[in-house]
Amino acid sequence: MDVLDRVRDIGADVELTEARVAAAYYRVRDGLRPHASRSRRGMWIGIGGVGGVLAAATAAAAIVVAVTTPQGVVVEAVTPTPTPPDVVVTPPPPTTPPTEVVGAVAVLEHAAELAPLSSPVLQPGQYLLVQSRLEYIVTYDADIVDAAPYSSARSKAEAGWLVTSSYDTYIPEDRNGEWVRVFNPDTTVVAWYGPDAEALAAQWEDEVQRTEPIVQRVQGGLIEPLESGYTTGSAEYYAAMPRDPQALLDWYWEYNGLEDEEYATEILAQAVIMDLELNAAPADLRASMFRVLSLLEGVAVQSVEGDITTLSIDIDIAGAERLTLSVDNETGLVVGSSGTRAPGSAIIPDSVPDHRVITTMTVVDSAP
Structure with missing residues (x-):
């Protein structure tokens, strides 16, 4: 057996699943990018550190990928094709869409596999601070x-404006403790659409503007159920959820009282995305939540910017709707989402979503 035969035998017993290809793609792409971009990430990765390390050597050395799995450390080696010294290799731009390399299902599976690494490690008395920055359209x-003038259909609006605001959620290390959510008094109009929009928006701001935050406190969870069910975020809430993706999808359907199949995908997707944005569920359940999204029709890769892949979910309902979910490919965290229903307005650009949430997470020592 010559050397080439031995090289061909490397990794022959490794199953090349779609998820494994996706994981390798992201690590290799990261190795090709300038590493100065890493400094922008203020994210933590808990439970034992980084899940994969990529070491690249020049000349004839192999690329070695070490991946931590529940069964231990799997080391895979790939010998690159030697590059002639007179050939300059230009790395691909970080915004290249990966649709030809990996699909939406593989992106979600990759995030599911990272779920154990994206669970925060808190000390007694500490809080996970989830900061949510909102952008939303007000129509006039x-x-x-039979409704307020600010709730018109987007396609029929005479005017509109884009608003930003924010709220912060403090999740205690002891999940049975007091959860705190603060709605900040920072509502601001940042863009205007249509005639008289600035004057109309100023009148609207006078009606809704606050000078003091609204503080919500709930013991052992986030939102107490109105009639029956579990407090969102409580141990009982998460314990009731199956870990099998199809069973979990059925659970969301029943728990949300869905009867109208036309709007089922919209409601199910939004419920799962909101749970993922909170990042409070156990790691195995968060993994199942990502896999639930892969079961929905209309899920596709929309764009890639650096470490962030944005998936779109196109929903065929009256007027049509598009939801998006942005995932950090290195941490497995959901960092953004948006929703746009029935665009096509002559006033508001189609590129502006009805609502957008941008999420960041840190660990803090106290709550308000």
């Missing part, structure tokens, strides 16, 4: 019947 129609 003076002729709307």
Whole structure:
């Protein structure tokens, strides 16, 4: 057996699943990028540190990928094709869409596999601070019947404006302790659409503007159920959820009382995304939540910017709707989401979503 035969035998017993290809793609792409971009990430990765290390050597050395799995450390070696010294290799730009390399299902599976690494490690008395920055459109129609003038359909709006605001969620290390959510008094109009929009928006701001935060405190969870069910975020809430993806999808359907199949995908996707953005579920359940999204129709890769892959979910309902979910490929955290229903307005650009959430997470020592 010559050397080439031995090289061909390397990794012959490793199953090349779609998820494994996706994971390798992200690590190799990261190795090709300038590493100065890593300094922008203020994220933590808990439970034992980094899940994969990529070491690249020049000349004839092999690329070695070490991946931590529940069964131990799997080391895979790939020998690159030697590059002639007179050939300059240009790394691909970080915004290259990966649709030809990995699909949306593989992106979600990769995030699911990272779930144990993205669970925060808190000391007694500490809190996970989830900061949510909101952007949303307010529409105006003076002729709307049986509703406020600020709730018109987007396609019929006479004017509109883009608003930003934020709220912070403090999740205690002892999940049975007091959860705190603070709605900040920072509502601001940042863009205007249509005639008289600035004057109309100023009037709207006078009606909704606050000078003091609203503080919500709930023992052992986030939102107490109105009628029956579990407090969102409580141990009982998460314990009731199956870990099998299809069974979990059925659970969301029943728990949300879905009867109208036309809007089922929209409601199910939004419920799962909100749970993922909170990042409070156990790691095995968070992994199942990502896999639930892969079961929904219309999921596709929309764009890639650096470490962030944005998936879109196109929903065929009256007027159509598009939801998006942005995932950090290195941490497995959901860092953003958006929703746009029935665009096509002559006033508001189609590129502006109805609502967007940008999420960041840190560990802090106290809560308000």
